[in-house]
Amino acid sequence: MNWSSWSDFFSMRGYGLYVWGSYVVTAALMLAEPWLVGRHRRQALRSAADPALQEASS
Amino acid sequence: MKRPIRWFTFAAPSRFYWLAGLLNPWLWLIAAGLALAGLYVGFFVAPTDATQGESYRIIFIHVPAAWMSMVLYLAMAFWAAIGWMFNARMASMLARAIAPTGAMFTFLALWTGAFWGKPTWGTWWVWDARLTSELILLFLYLGYIALVASIDDVVRGDKAGALLAIVGAVNVPIIYFSVRWWNTLHQGATISMTAAPKMAHTMLIAMMLMTFAFWAYAFATVFTRAQALALERERDTDWVRDLALARKER
Numbered sequence: 001m002n003w004s005s006w007s008d009f010f011s012m013r014g015y016g017l018y019v020w021g022s023y024v025v026t027a028a029l030m031l032a033e034p035w036l037v038g039r040h041r042r043q044a045l046r047s048a049a050d051p052a053l054q055e056a057s058s
Numbered sequence: 059m060k061r062p063i064r065w066f067t068f069a070a071p072s073r074f075y076w077l078a079g080l081l082n083p084w085l086w087l088i089a090a091g092l093a094l095a096g097l098y099v100g101f102f103v104a105p106t107d108a109t110q111g112e113s114y115r116i117i118f119i120h121v122p123a124a125w126m127s128m129v130l131y132l133a134m135a136f137w138a139a140i141g142w143m144f145n146a147r148m149a150s151m152l153a154r155a156i157a158p159t160g161a162m163f164t165f166l167a168l169w170t171g172a173f174w175g176k177p178t179w180g181t182w183w184v185w186d187a188r189l190t191s192e193l194i195l196l197f198l199y200l201g202y203i204a205l206v207a208s209i210d211d212v213v214r215g216d217k218a219g220a221l222l223a224i225v226g227a228v229n230v231p232i233i234y235f236s237v238r239w240w241n242t243l244h245q246g247a248t249i250s251m252t253a254a255p256k257m258a259h260t261m262l263i264a265m266m267l268m269t270f271a272f273w274a275y276a277f278a279t280v281f282t283r284a285q286a287l288a289l290e291r292e293r294d295t296d297w298v299r300d301l302a303l304a305r306k307e308r
Contacts, residue, residue, distance in 0.1 A: 002102060009101075015113040018177050022116045022170040026123070029162055030275060034086075037282045044289035049302035 071288040072297035078281035089274035096267030122269040124167035130160035138220035150216035155284035161199035187236035188244035198226040
């Protein structure tokens, strides 16, 4: 085990800002993109089902 | 008698849609599983680096993101070219679907690189060959996205985008070989085909797990976005109408 305590882990022995600054942004984007893409697909399916919506958007 | 798989079958948007829908749940599962395993090995098994301390742990996302940024660009240019040459609708849609994910990985490579550069080089950014060419890659992605979005005629948009993507592909080998061709602050390739990896075994395992996780993630997001594009472009066809009605009746 690399870490003697949780605070050791969270501080990354002085590199916390850099390590977590990288990982948090990566995680945020890689969770946001699938959500946005999934919403895009559901919206496309919904608008294909609704002729009124189809005319409005095209 | 075994029938050969006819891959061209999936050039039809309706069949592509079906195949992507079949594969996607598995791809998400693989991406999540590999990422969890990679993070576990990366943080709890891989030892502290002798010279860089804990800051080196950024490598587990930095290198996979940088690889994906280049691979996805080549994939985008490839499918854009196929779409242009053979008038293949699904190929052009795939090219468009790859661009945002590629741009995101390029941004992440730059972002994590900055957060790694600060503690190791003492600066967030330098205008050296590797960093500058990667920044140009981001601009190529953004330029491609803006260009295809600005042209209302989808077929003309696909062709203009293909031209930009193909010309821009010359940047990818420049990024890859920049650390060899020029004196840069950036370190050389971490692993190569010809030499033994210059890193501890567990570090390499963590990095490869994250790389495969990013691959699965990229396939899943690109497939889903391509599905959405196919639905939008083919909304006047029978297969989309049937799909939409089937969903409504449920």
